Amino acid sequence: MEMVVNPANHVAIKDWAADDRPREKLINKGSTALSDAELLAILLNNGHKQKSALSLAQEILRLSSNNLGEMGKLNVHQLKKIQGVGIAKASTIVAAMELARRRQAGYMHAKKSVRTGAEAALFFKPILGDSNYESFHVLYLNHASRVLEHRCISKGGITGTIVDVGLIFRAAVELGSTQIMLCHNHPSGNLRPSATDIHTTQKLIKAASLFDIRILDHIIVSEAGYCSMAEEGFII
Numbered sequence: 001m002e003m004v005v006n007p008a009n010h011v012a013i014k015d016w017a018a019d020d021r022p023r024e025k026l027i028n029k030g031s032t033a034l035s036d037a038e039l040l041a042i043l044l045n046n047g048h049k050q051k052s053a054l055s056l057a058q059e060i061l062r063l064s065s066n067n068l069g070e071m072g073k074l075n076v077h078q079l080k081k082i083q084g085v086g087i088a089k090a091s092t093i094v095a096a097m098e099l100a101r102r103r104q105a106g107y108m109h110a111k112k113s114v115r116t117g118a119e120a121a122l123f124f125k126p127i128l129g130d131s132n133y134e135s136f137h138v139l140y141l142n143h144a145s146r147v148l149e150h151r152c153i154s155k156g157g158i159t160g161t162i163v164d165v166g167l168i169f170r171a172a173v174e175l176g177s178t179q180i181m182l183c184h185n186h187p188s189g190n191l192r193p194s195a196t197d198i199h200t201t202q203k204l205i206k207a208a209s210l211f212d213i214r215i216l217d218h219i220i221v222s223e224a225g226y227c228s229m230a231e232e233g234f235i236i
Contacts, residue, residue, distance in 0.1 A: 022054065036068060037061055043092050048084025056084050060093070069223040072097040072130040101126045113145045117217040117228030120181040123150075128185035129223045134161045136184040138168055140177035141216075148175045163200055165207050172213055180208070182218040191220055191227040198234055205235065 022038040031039065040057035047053045059082055064071035071093070079090035114120050120139060128135065135155040140148040153168055154161045161184065172180060182204065184197075193201075201218045208215050217230040229235050 036066075040093070043096055044089050045092075051084050056082070056089075060085070069130060072101070072223075073132055097130075101130065112147060114139060114141065114147055114181060115145045115216075117181075117219055117226075117230050120183060120217060120219050121221060121226035121228070124183040124185075124219055125221045125226060128183070128221050131185055132187050134185055134187060136161050136163050136182070138171070139181040139183070140172055140175050141179040141181065142176065143178045145179060148177050163204070165204060168204065169207060169211055169213070172211065177213065179214045179216050181216050184218075184220060186220055186222045189222045189224050191222055191225060193218075193220060193227065193229055193232070193234060197229070201229055201234060 022034060022041045025038065026034055026042065034042075037054055037057040040060060041053040044053040044056055047056050051059070060079065061071065063078075063082065064074065074094070074097075076087065076090040076094055079085050079093060080087065114123060123139065124137060128137070133155060136153045137150065138153055139150050142148055149171075151171055153164060156162060168180070171177075182201070197218070197220065201215075204218075205215050215235060217228055217235060220227040220229070
């Protein structure tokens with residue numbers, strides 16, 4: 001249960017009972033015993049005037065609709081709009097969110113091969129899941145599904161991005177790739193392929209056949225999860 005502090009009766013965290021202090025609680029009971037607000041309070045280190053670090057953490061979470069995925073999208077300037085959050089606190093939060101993304105991505109980035117849409121989604125989701133802008137990426141593989149390289153092909157706006165067919169296959173030829181995984185994100189959170197997504201995928205499949213390259217899947221990701229266009233029957 002989260003402790004709610006009344007500003008009128010503000011008591012600094014250092015003056016709380018030891019069992020209630022987030023840092024001591026983490027040391028004595030482990031990190032899993034703490035709420036999201038308590039963990040965030042440890043990152044903040046201290047509060048502001050009549051706000052304890054925990055109260056400030058709760059305010060940041062409310063700004064994010066109590067959703068860590070949404071909090072991961074906030075930048076330094078957005079966080080600084082909260083009274084009591086300066087550059088240092090905002091930077092700490094953004095850095096922690098980025099470390100969390102990199103930790104999530106670490107396992108798949110260390111893998112030498114990607115064979116399924118689910119594995120491709122695990123690779124791409126930490127990179128694209130929290131992004132506010134749509135971008136298009138390609139994972140280049142050899143005949144044994146070994147990862148040769150990952151490239152961002154284009155970055156666009158909130159609702160779309162331009163896909164350069166020539167750029168995709170020029171890189172494939174340069175790398176000696178015979179298989180590729182396509183991926184883009186939907187900042188809206190909607191994972192269903194749009195008519196444009198389907199048309200673009202079919203166009204790329206036709207172009208790939210000219211180079212004897214196989215498109216294994218086209219993954220759409222958002223913070224909510226992923227959609228495999230191969231699993232949905234759009235790629236045969």
